[in-house]
Amino acid sequence: EVQLVESGGGLVQPGGSLRLSCVASGFTVTTKYMRWARQAPGKGLEWVSFISSGGATYYADSVKGRFTISRDNSRNTLSLQMNSLRAEDTAVYYCARDLAVADAQGYGMDVWGQGTTVTVSS
Amino acid sequence: DIQLTQSPSFLSASVGDRVTITCRASQAISSYVAWYQQKPGKAPKLLIYAASTLQSGVPSRFSGSGSRTEFSLTISSLQPEDFATYYCQQLNSYPQMTFGQGTKVEI
Numbered sequence: 001e002v003q004l005v006e007s008g009g010g011l012v013q014p015g016g017s018l019r020l021s022c023v024a025s026g027f028t029v030t031t032k033y034m035r036w037a038r039q040a041p042g043k044g045l046e047w048v049s050f051i052s053s054g055g056a057t058y059y060a061d062s063v064k065g066r067f068t069i070s071r072d073n074s075r076n077t078l079s080l081q082m083n084s085l086r087a088e089d090t091a092v093y094y095c096a097r098d099l100a101v102a103d104a105q106g107y108g109m110d111v112w113g114q115g116t117t118v119t120v121s122s
Numbered sequence: 123d124i125q126l127t128q129s130p131s132f133l134s135a136s137v138g139d140r141v142t143i144t145c146r147a148s149q150a151i152s153s154y155v156a157w158y159q160q161k162p163g164k165a166p167k168l169l170i171y172a173a174s175t176l177q178s179g180v181p182s183r184f185s186g187s188g189s190r191t192e193f194s195l196t197i198s199s200l201q202p203e204d205f206a207t208y209y210c211q212q213l214n215s216y217p218q219m220t221f222g223q224g225t226k227v228e229i
Contacts, residue, residue, distance in 0.1 A: 044223050044224045
């Protein structure tokens with residue numbers, strides 16, 4: 001079964017750091033385009049970070065320079081290192097797999113994790 | 123940046139109703155538009171991609187259409203399990219993407 005399971009969320013003070021993990025099953029993360037998205041309480045969805053199968057990374061302007069996306073091939077895991085956290089980073093964070101159609105991209109995300117909650121507060 | 127505006131933001135409907143949600147882009151985009159359904163406390167679920175292609179396993183009562191700056195999601199006969207929030211998404215500037223603000227469909 002294709003599945004994503006996130007972990008690592010919690011309460012952190014402003015300026016602190018947190019590392020989120022997303023374990024994949026049923027497929028290999030290094031062969032897919034993967035990303036992190038988030039949803040602040042009562043708000044809509046926001047794309048956060050992306051990594052291609054070749055390792056190219058992209059970040060939303062709101063997190064650029066503070067967040068780092070990476071993969072652990074041995075554990076089939078996607079990670080998000082979050083530094084210099086701010087109150088506005090408070091959200092449920094989802095990892096997701098980009099849908100590929102005939103080896104082409106740009107069709108949305110077809111597999112999502114259940115989400116992990118990050119709260120930034122003193 | 124391309125902005126997406128969904129309308130309405132809130133929709134009250136009954137079981138069996140035909141429902142249409144519109145998503146307008148701030149500039150002309152290709153057909154790289156997706157639609158998602160999200161229920162409270164759950165992750166979004168992909169319904170439609172490439173503006174009009176039904177994702178595998180999604181009921182045929184869901185359909186998508188549109189081009190350039192105006193796209194729509196239609197539910198032909200609303201079912202009890204369809205009450206949720208719906209989001210459009212543009213991937214014209216892939217891998218960057220943006221979402222609409224959401225449309226909540228309630229009884």
